[in-house]
Amino acid sequence: MTLRLGFEFPSGLPKWRANLNTSIASLRRKRMSHVEMLERRGYRLLDILGSGSHAKVDGVVKVYMAEFIxxxxxxxxxxxxxxxxxxxxxxxxxxxxxxxxxxxxxxxxPHIIETYSIIQWNKRYVCTFMQLAEKGDLLDFILENGAVSENQMRVWFRQITLAVQYMHTLEIVHRDLKCENILITAKCNVKVSDFGFARSILDDHGSTILSDTFCGSLCYIAPEVLKGLPYNPKISDMWGLGVILFVALNCAMPFRKFSQIKKMYEAQMSYDWAFRSKISDELSSQVKSLVKKLLEPDLNKRLGVQQILNSKWIAMNPKCLILSKREKSALEKAEEEITKIKAKKPTTDDVA
Structure with a gap:
């Protein structure tokens, strides 16, 4: 069966095709069953790119480079x-x-990593084929190149925020927003990825519900999550955005990596963070104000997605205030979809 995904054929074989090492051959010998199955469907696994966030046991979640033949x-x-x-x-x-x-x-x-297909078989394996981000993730970019320039980060942060706005419109929350889950494409656009902790926050009656799961990465987790009580995950996603923005501009975490949750919580609640002096002198007052309003422990004062997109810092580049056709179309479809979903769900009165 030939599967058409709309890809363009490259002019020549990629370099990595000529440099497959013996570990790949070993992998195929050990896991011939699922490798053969994938190849019958036109997919070929190549180099291992990394491990997923749930890989607590060796071999549970692995990410490969792959190709469609x-x-x-x-x-x-x-x-x-x-x-x-x-x-x-x-x-x-x-x-x-x-x-x-x-x-x-x-x-x-357009700012979420695209999923091409999902294959499940033998009640054992789940294989998700998705867009390859050629330039890796945002954290690796920062470690290799240093702090991201404010102008570049404005473009990227807008893209990330638009992706989150789209998800929240669908009543979906990410719950693990961090630099490692922001991927960079060959054209230097960013894409939100890894939805392992994501969930819908609509109940059977179409009402929004709180989260009570302690999930995410400690350095990015909001104080209300650390507190251990039910929380509004949309507001908590905003904290994650604030940490991403701070790390990208400052090339360091806002809070030291405390091993104890209590100490991390105390640091968050007391605003115990600051830009490095050398970096702070170069940053605009608008972006420093935005970071402060996102790393706000008071839930009633923390900014939402629309306030970010309408902020003075984003407006410093007028082009960032205008949605592209694809961005506008995606948001409109999300609004239409969630309206239909809520209309189909029975109300409490209907159930009674």
Missing amino acids: ADNLCQRPMACKLVDMEKAPRNYVVKFLPKELEILRRIKH
């Missing part, structure tokens, strides 16, 4: 996330993985 020709490379459900923690398989797959099937936005 059609008519014996190599198409554009992609990324492949392979989950071994037999080795994965039961909590992940039962609670998080089904939500992630459901969300990946629903979302499509």
